[in-house]
Amino acid sequence: MRAAEDRDPAGLGTARAIGFVAPALLLVGLFLVFPALWTLYIGITDYQLTGPAAAEPSVVGLDNFATALDDPLFANSLWLTALFVLGSAVVGQNVLGFALAWLLRRVRPALRRTVEGFVLLAWILPGPVVAYLWFAVLSRDGGTLGLLLGRPETAWLVEYPMVSLIVFNIWRGTAFSLLLYTSALAAVPPSHLETARLAGAGGWQTVRDVVFPHIRGHVLTNTLLISLWTANDFTPFLLTAGGPNHESEVLPVLIYRQALESGQLGYASAMSLLLLFGNLVVALVYLRLLRRRA
Amino acid sequence: MAGVEITGVSTVYPNGVRAVDALDLRVVDGELFALLGPSGCGKTTLLRTIAGLEVPAAGTVTIGSRDVTRLPPGRRGVAMVFQDYALFPHMTVAENIAYPLRVRRAPKARQREAASEVADGLSLSGLLDRRPGQLSGGQQQRAALGRAVAAGADVLLLDEPLSNLDARLRLEARTFLKRLQHDLALTTVFVTHDQAEALALADRIAVMESGRIRQLGTPREVFQRPADTFVANFIGSTPMNLVEATARDGHVECAGARLPGPPGLVDGTPLVVGVRPEYLAPADDGITGVVSTVENLGVSSLVTLDCPDGTPISLTVPEQHEPALGRTLTVNAAPGRLLFYDAEDGGLLDG
Numbered sequence: 265m266r267a268a269e270d271r272d273p274a275g276l277g278t279a280r281a282i283g284f285v286a287p288a289l290l291l292v293g294l295f296l297v298f299p300a301l302w303t304l305y306i307g308i309t310d311y312q313l314t315g316p317a318a319a320e321p322s323v324v325g326l327d328n329f330a331t332a333l334d335d336p337l338f339a340n341s342l343w344l345t346a347l348f349v350l351g352s353a354v355v356g357q358n359v360l361g362f363a364l365a366w367l368l369r370r371v372r373p374a375l376r377r378t379v380e381g382f383v384l385l386a387w388i389l390p391g392p393v394v395a396y397l398w399f400a401v402l403s404r405d406g407g408t409l410g411l412l413l414g415r416p417e418t419a420w421l422v423e424y425p426m427v428s429l430i431v432f433n434i435w436r437g438t439a440f441s442l443l444l445y446t447s448a449l450a451a452v453p454p455s456h457l458e459t460a461r462l463a464g465a466g467g468w469q470t471v472r473d474v475v476f477p478h479i480r481g482h483v484l485t486n487t488l489l490i491s492l493w494t495a496n497d498f499t500p501f502l503l504t505a506g507g508p509n510h511e512s513e514v515l516p517v518l519i520y521r522q523a524l525e526s527g528q529l530g531y532a533s534a535m536s537l538l539l540l541f542g543n544l545v546v547a548l549v550y551l552r553l554l555r556r557r558a
Numbered sequence: 559m560a561g562v563e564i565t566g567v568s569t570v571y572p573n574g575v576r577a578v579d580a581l582d583l584r585v586v587d588g589e590l591f592a593l594l595g596p597s598g599c600g601k602t603t604l605l606r607t608i609a610g611l612e613v614p615a616a617g618t619v620t621i622g623s624r625d626v627t628r629l630p631p632g633r634r635g636v637a638m639v640f641q642d643y644a645l646f647p648h649m650t651v652a653e654n655i656a657y658p659l660r661v662r663r664a665p666k667a668r669q670r671e672a673a674s675e676v677a678d679g680l681s682l683s684g685l686l687d688r689r690p691g692q693l694s695g696g697q698q699q700r701a702a703l704g705r706a707v708a709a710g711a712d713v714l715l716l717d718e719p720l721s722n723l724d725a726r727l728r729l730e731a732r733t734f735l736k737r738l739q740h741d742l743a744l745t746t747v748f749v750t751h752d753q754a755e756a757l758a759l760a761d762r763i764a765v766m767e768s769g770r771i772r773q774l775g776t777p778r779e780v781f782q783r784p785a786d787t788f789v790a791n792f793i794g795s796t797p798m799n800l801v802e803a804t805a806r807d808g809h810v811e812c813a814g815a816r817l818p819g820p821p822g823l824v825d826g827t828p829l830v831v832g833v834r835p836e837y838l839a840p841a842d843d844g845i846t847g848v849v850s851t852v853e854n855l856g857v858s859s860l861v862t863l864d865c866p867d868g869t870p871i872s873l874t875v876p877e878q879h880e881p882a883l884g885r886t887l888t889v890n891a892a893p894g895r896l897l898f899y900d901a902e903d904g905g906l907l908d909g
Contacts, residue, residue: 455641455642455644456644456646458609458611458631458640458644459638459640461611461631461632462610462632462636463632473657473660474646477646
């Protein structure tokens with residue numbers, strides 16, 4: 265009796281249980297598993313958007329991958345993506361999110377909630393909307409930043425495309441780190457912080473000796489998540505479309521342009537698989553670091 | 559080495575609670591001082607105010623001859639052991655003990671040396687490379703004490719130092735703490751809600767209630783002559799008998815008996831008679847009642863008598879002298895052990 269309950273706690277029976285999860289499985293299969301497998305398949309073909317190869321793609325094996333690894337545009341994108349992830353996620357969002365969480369800890373709740381509200385707003389607004397806002401801020405013709413700095417004729421997105429993207433992404437994504445670190449800091453025992461204060465530890469010493477060891481797991485998890493999100497982020501396309509002259513062409517933008525502007529669906533699929541592979545490597549490194557902690 | 563002087567200190571929380579209320583207190587150099595009271599009486603807030611973790615709304619805190627009221631905790635020359643010990647889990651015992659030196663950027667060798675020196679005095683020498691998670695409760699407490707000692711502070715503050723230990727270990731730790739404090743002769747203030755702990759450890763006790771000190775004195779004074787009915791109720795492992803009485807002809811009438819009373823009271827004045835169960839013994843005349851319960855306390859038993867007017871009176875009797883249930887017993891207090899309290903404000907009357 266007990267054993268039967270353990271195996272079937274809901275008392276549904278196998279058939280009905282499958283019936284309940286079937287719709288979810290169907291949707292997951294249709295929209296996640298199938299496209300992934302499909303990408304895997306067309307990654308080894310010369311499938312194109314138009315022309316003869318669109319009607320009858322032929323399998324070309326690993327040629328697409330070899331071409332990508334040899335392609336200076338791909339290498340350029342890889343470098344820009346690394347720069348984008350390091351600058352805006354690993355350093356930017358992480359440090360700013362933590363600093364805000366640390367500083368907002370002791371301020372009046374009303375002020376804290378106001379700041380958190382504004383930061384969250386940047387996070388929940390849809391990409392095209394914030395891209396348009398930043399377009400207005402960075403525009404050459406009367407953009408807000410140019411007016412503020414007294415340089416109204418500066419085309420920020422053209423002259424400093426990567427810096428603009430990195431600042432934009434820090435602005436947009438810091439909310440997640442702020443929220444995560446706020447809850448992580450709440451878990452640091454007050455008596456530990458006070459022991460450090462009584463020993464005469466300053467702010468930095470307290471963070472290094474007391475806070476960081478407590479929230480190390482949160483830091484790793486946060487860094488992993490925001491790194492992956494940033495590596496796959498497509499919003500840069502809305503701001504610079506990869507330009508000028510490929511100077512801000514991060515991998516998702518390159519893949520999009522190869523697939524839909526050049527029509528090389530097979531080649532673009534191969535590159536997105538390489539991006540997926542890169543993400544996996546990063547995730548494994550983080551998981552290894554997390555396990556070493558335990 | 560330094561005493562602590564608190565003058566007119568009030569500490570108010572943002573929600574308006576006045577946890578410490580215009581309080582004056584002087585802790586003498588080298589003294590082991592207890593802040594005792596029920597939870598919510600402000601004793602921990604007072605300790606945190608001395609530490610600098612709470613800023614007083616009024617008054618001054620002086621340590622030695624320095625006014626430290628506006629100094630941050632790290633520059634007051636105080637060290638504190640928290641109730642949960644607050645050992646850093648990622649550091650070894652040695653690193654934990656030497657932490658105050660690390661903050662001051664002392665050389666590594668000096669840190670290690672200080673840690674082993676302190677650990678010697680606390681019987682932690684073999685455990686220096688362990689993590690706090692691998693220590694027993696008592697060892698964790700000693701490691702936390704070690705860190706406080708290594709800080710080289712003038713004043714040691716302990717928040718409920720024994721409450722996280724199990725009953726048997728608590729007695730051991732109590733003896734250890736008393737000896738350690740005596741050896742170091744370090745001015746020490748500790749907070750406890752356990753009156754037995756305060757009586758056993760402290761040189762002097764401040765009994766607190768509602769942010770004020772109700773009585774300040776040695777354990778003997780506080781135990782034998784509680785200054786009011788609140789303290790009388792709070793101190794003692796068996797609660798003191800507090801019986802309503804009336805003054806008449808220089809005597810008091812209570813629980814159907816007539817006892818010698820304080821002089822100079824107008825006939826009919828209501829008052830409260832207090833006497834500890836330990837100071838009552840069977841006698842030829844005194845309070846008479848019927849034995850209703852006998853509770854075994856080990857070497858003695860707590861006997862409760864029901865007096866004719868319904869008042870319960872407790873006394874302790876040595877083992878093997880327990881009276882039978884239902885027997886009528888007459889008891890009286892040892893000379894000078896009857897205390898008289900004002901029925902209105904609960905204050906102790908002289909006499």
